[in-house]
Amino acid sequence: IYKGLWEIEESFKIIKSEFKARPVYVKKDEHVEAHFLICFVALVIMRVLEQMLGEKHTVKQIRYSLISYSCSYLEQNYYLFDYRDDVIKSFESTFDFDLSKKIMSQSEIKKILQYKNKRKYTTTL
Incomplete structure (x- = not known):
């Protein structure tokens, strides 16, 4: 059960820190859902890139490089x-x-x- 727990915890940490998933400055429920959906899709894309690059770089490093x-x-x-x-x-x-x-x-x-x-x-x- 706990085998992949650290990966899940790390993913939530990335969503909160790198993709600024909170605090959410929107009021309508559908806007909140859309915001978190965008954050989740971004995380999936970054995880795929991380794997394609052979896990040599962290999501934080990849994000910084793509922005820079x-x-x-x-x-x-x-x-x-x-x-x-x-x-x-x-x-x-x-x-x-x-x-x-x-x-x-x-x-x-x-x-x-x-x-x-x-x-x-x-x-x-």
Whole structure:
């Protein structure tokens, strides 16, 4: 019975801390339910990513990296990607992305996204 209890407790901790599941600043019941549904779906996605990355990174690390990985428009359809860490490197190897270039054109970004949209990823949970 208690074998997976720590995983359940950790999941609730993640929902409360990382996804700010409480306090909920909504009044209607359906809004509260929608808020918790969004938090739960986010947790499921993060857990799947955690497993796909070989459980080398925590949900907190993955979330921080995804939030931090962004780009800034330079000029003439060129973008600067100025964040890179071990989690991003794991994404590259797991999903066969090349995110090592600091500056990419819009067409390069589109090629990466178009190629990846055609691939199907499967995982066993």
